[in-house]
Amino acid sequence: MIPSIIERGQLIETFKYLNGLNNVTMEGLFERDGNVRTRNNGQKLLLRNFKTSQAMNFFPVKIAATWNQLPENIVSAGTVNTFKNRLDKFWITNPPSTTSY
Numbered sequence: 341m342i343p344s345i346i347e348r349g350q351l352i353e354t355f356k357y358l359n360g361l362n363n364v365t366m367e368g369l370f371e372r373d374g375n376v377r378t379r380n381n382g383q384k385l386l387l388r389n390f391k392t393s394q395a396m397n398f399f400p401v402k403i404a405a406t407w408n409q410l411p412e413n414i415v416s417a418g419t420v421n422t423f424k425n426r427l428d429k430f431w432i433t434n435p436p437s438t439t440s441y
Contacts, residue, residue, distance in 0.1 A: 352420065
């Protein structure tokens with residue numbers, strides 16, 4: 341069962357941004373974690389801290405924790421369709437622990 345259509349769509353858009361598949365510049369939207377000793381996947385996003393609750397609703401902030409929990413074979417997919425298929429199969433066997441939507 342896919343937890344949320346919105347969350348799935350945001351992960352797909354994140355994949356596109358990080359792989360340069362959108363015509364939108366990624367400058368300032370996401371920041372990759374520079375820590376080379378990461379677990380799960382090598383494309384972790386930096387989790388930002390904010391003082392206001394409004395900033396927590398900003399798309400890159402909401403999706404970064406979910407993105408960081410995905411395994412390497414999903415985030416390193418070669419195409420968007422491969423990413424979608426692997427994500428759906430992963431969520432069937434490993435549903436996300438929390439959904440904020």
